[in-house]
Amino acid sequence: MASHDTSHETYYVPPQSKWPIVGSIGLLVTVFGAGTMMNNMSADSDSSIGYWILLAGILIIAYMMFGWFSNVVNESRQGLYSAQMDRSFRMGMGWFIFSEVMFFSAFFGALFYVRMLAGPWLAGEGHKGESGLLWPEFQFVWPLLQNPDPAVYPGPTETISPWQLPLINTVILITSSITVTFAHHALRAAKRTALTLWLLLTVILAAVFLTLQIMEYMHAYNDLGLTLDSGIYGATFFMLTGFHGFHVAMGTLILTIILLRVMKGHFTPDNHFGFEAAAWYWHFVDVVWVGLFIFVYVL
Amino acid sequence: MSAVIDHHHADHGHGPAKGLMRWVLTTNHKDIGSMYLWFSFAMFLLGGSMAMIIRAELFQPGLQLVQPEFFNQMTTSHGLIMVFGAVMPAFVGLANWMIPLMIGAPDMALPRMNNFSFWLLPAAFGLLISTLFMEGGGPNFGWTFYAPLSTTYAPPSVTFFIFAIHLAGISSIMGAINIIATILNLRAPGMTLMKMPLFVWTWLITAFLLIAVMPVLAGAVTMMLMDIHFGTSFFNAAGGGDPVMFQHIFWFFGHPEVYIMILPAFGTVSMIIPAFARKPLFGYTSMVYATGAIAFLSFAVWAHHMFTVGIPLTGELFFMYATMLIAVPTGVKVFNWVSTMFRGSLTFEAPMLFSVAFVILFTIGGFSGLMLAMAPADFQYHDTYFVVAHFHYVLVPGAIFGIFASAYYWLPKWTGHMYDEVLAKTHFWMSFIGMNLAFFPMHFVGLAGMPRRIPDYNMMFANFNMVSSIGAFMFGATQLLFLYIVIKCIRGGPKAAAKPWEGAEGLEWTVPSPAPYHTFTTPPEVK
Numbered sequence: 001m002a003s004h005d006t007s008h009e010t011y012y013v014p015p016q017s018k019w020p021i022v023g024s025i026g027l028l029v030t031v032f033g034a035g036t037m038m039n040n041m042s043a044d045s046d047s048s049i050g051y052w053i054l055l056a057g058i059l060i061i062a063y064m065m066f067g068w069f070s071n072v073v074n075e076s077r078q079g080l081y082s083a084q085m086d087r088s089f090r091m092g093m094g095w096f097i098f099s100e101v102m103f104f105s106a107f108f109g110a111l112f113y114v115r116m117l118a119g120p121w122l123a124g125e126g127h128k129g130e131s132g133l134l135w136p137e138f139q140f141v142w143p144l145l146q147n148p149d150p151a152v153y154p155g156p157t158e159t160i161s162p163w164q165l166p167l168i169n170t171v172i173l174i175t176s177s178i179t180v181t182f183a184h185h186a187l188r189a190a191k192r193t194a195l196t197l198w199l200l201l202t203v204i205l206a207a208v209f210l211t212l213q214i215m216e217y218m219h220a221y222n223d224l225g226l227t228l229d230s231g232i233y234g235a236t237f238f239m240l241t242g243f244h245g246f247h248v249a250m251g252t253l254i255l256t257i258i259l260l261r262v263m264k265g266h267f268t269p270d271n272h273f274g275f276e277a278a279a280w281y282w283h284f285v286d287v288v289w290v291g292l293f294i295f296v297y298v299l
Numbered sequence: 300m301s302a303v304i305d306h307h308h309a310d311h312g313h314g315p316a317k318g319l320m321r322w323v324l325t326t327n328h329k330d331i332g333s334m335y336l337w338f339s340f341a342m343f344l345l346g347g348s349m350a351m352i353i354r355a356e357l358f359q360p361g362l363q364l365v366q367p368e369f370f371n372q373m374t375t376s377h378g379l380i381m382v383f384g385a386v387m388p389a390f391v392g393l394a395n396w397m398i399p400l401m402i403g404a405p406d407m408a409l410p411r412m413n414n415f416s417f418w419l420l421p422a423a424f425g426l427l428i429s430t431l432f433m434e435g436g437g438p439n440f441g442w443t444f445y446a447p448l449s450t451t452y453a454p455p456s457v458t459f460f461i462f463a464i465h466l467a468g469i470s471s472i473m474g475a476i477n478i479i480a481t482i483l484n485l486r487a488p489g490m491t492l493m494k495m496p497l498f499v500w501t502w503l504i505t506a507f508l509l510i511a512v513m514p515v516l517a518g519a520v521t522m523m524l525m526d527i528h529f530g531t532s533f534f535n536a537a538g539g540g541d542p543v544m545f546q547h548i549f550w551f552f553g554h555p556e557v558y559i560m561i562l563p564a565f566g567t568v569s570m571i572i573p574a575f576a577r578k579p580l581f582g583y584t585s586m587v588y589a590t591g592a593i594a595f596l597s598f599a600v601w602a603h604h605m606f607t608v609g610i611p612l613t614g615e616l617f618f619m620y621a622t623m624l625i626a627v628p629t630g631v632k633v634f635n636w637v638s639t640m641f642r643g644s645l646t647f648e649a650p651m652l653f654s655v656a657f658v659i660l661f662t663i664g665g666f667s668g669l670m671l672a673m674a675p676a677d678f679q680y681h682d683t684y685f686v687v688a689h690f691h692y693v694l695v696p697g698a699i700f701g702i703f704a705s706a707y708y709w710l711p712k713w714t715g716h717m718y719d720e721v722l723a724k725t726h727f728w729m730s731f732i733g734m735n736l737a738f739f740p741m742h743f744v745g746l747a748g749m750p751r752r753i754p755d756y757n758m759m760f761a762n763f764n765m766v767s768s769i770g771a772f773m774f775g776a777t778q779l780l781f782l783y784i785v786i787k788c789i790r791g792g793p794k795a796a797a798k799p800w801e802g803a804e805g806l807e808w809t810v811p812s813p814a815p816y817h818t819f820t821t822p823p824e825v826k
Binding site for chain 2: 013114140
């Protein structure tokens, strides 16, 4: 491998690749399937064609991901990449996480807007209080159990208490951020057994988090009447925790694959960006959770 | 280079692969740039044909050609296709072609992802256009797709529209990440940040804006999707949500988006004017800072699109003053362009003609923007043809003239031939006259109260509308001439020198014309 000083000369420009076009087709089929499925669902049609198209799309994407990542892993292990290439990957992952932050901020923004502005106005307070004329009886309190038009949007009877499952989940997720950092230190110190064990512990914690989250959702739907269609509280609650849960699920999958690679002997103490990218992502979902715990559950 | 790498490069080291699969599988920034540019031009013609339908209907008062429902689909699709399908991909195409050449990089930082970004666009727009043929018709709620028009009252095809926006957004985000990584990581030794050509600078800032706001748009359409199919009430006051919230989230994306469409044009014009004035750019550093200031302010002005919707007085005042502040850095830019031309030895080849027209006409669009920025005055102008005139003046002679100027400026580098200057000048003058005829009268009918997005109008607007339509047809037809000029230039013409423009500066002119398939595999030294 070339030394780092001449890394400019060895910037790896890959040959032709089929993965981008496979990915584009996969995404198109996926969204077409998802759209068909949703439209049939809303039109009360019992056609199942949407599900099958969606499944086909997801399988194509899975194939693309597997193939594309294998390609990158193999190139990296053949020593085709330079320190400069490594920086490109780091920038790519960093800016990707920034885009995820902005995605979540749309939903946090919606939550803050409703709680601070739109909700009070609808109850007749403040500068735009004339919208209170729509439903004169409406009182705005948070959590919102009584919606402006309960006939259309029946509110939840109760909301999730932050000091039970959510608190446990907070501890679990923060602990998992710490264990993944321990795994990283072990990797840099070339302690492979410790690396495997810490990473395995992280994956287990992630799985426990997801299980508890599913239990919480079942509790909300079955016992509390807290659902997606229970008004703006349910909408913001499930949108924020749901997208977070989806990201945790993706993060768990990523960490599992990193664990399998570790067990195959991949990564060296000074070349392991795949591991680090997964760890960055994991810390990101952890930070989002802390925001959720504070603004969705506690406050 | 090590032996390993030579071995792996062997299959593509000498030139492009043959046949169609070259384009499908490519990782080459020039191939991908060309595909982006052709895609964008195809969308420009498609969105343009929709504009022709709109103008044909508005040629005379009364309903002649189309039904109002179809008219709504045309205005919506015209806007969406021009914004997401024509202007944005054109600039990404220029970035792909030119940024590696300008900074001395071997390719884009992440070449396979680059191709992924491109191939998502045909998927996104195939899906978007297919909605026009679906039951219930295509999107008919305006390109800003305000809820509840786009949720409660939307046709079923809105679901696919939402997913098309998602795909286009993923494409933009990946493209922007690639551009940032290329600029920050792949500059040749000696190419410091403050030596970068302005097109590179403006794209660096544009890419940041894209990564910051495209995910917010994704969030907005996702909330629409949930409201439509899963019973949430984000934009429905009956459940405690707020339809106005949609506008806030949309315009938090939408306002930076308009700078995404204009900043790269600022960049190219800032390179072309010095080349044809044969003088260095006046105030390079202030240009960089002005671009940064515009981008920064773009996040704090979104509610000026919503003055009439009902926001608190403090909000109106804040967004009014913040919006007017943008005139300061924009004024810096206009001043610098004019000062660059001042006492230069000017010549007026096609790129320069488009650039000078850009400076003058974009400034007109900027001034009408200032008029709209005044909240009390906006109560009168809101949703009239004055707004249509305003944003067409910043987008057509702004973004699109910037793209034409760039195309003529770099066509010799891309094709190895000089384009036909007489035809190009004809293209310019026809476009210039056509676009002014089309859009200038809209100021008057708008101030007199003609509402936008309505297929019929009061008799008193008839004359101005007829003039607008004639101008629009002229502008539209002229673009076929541009297609002809480009094809003619690709197929032949006088050989272009490595540096066909006497006053041009930059690394892209140090490689032969046409640029070889691989350039700067060994980075150049920049002094």
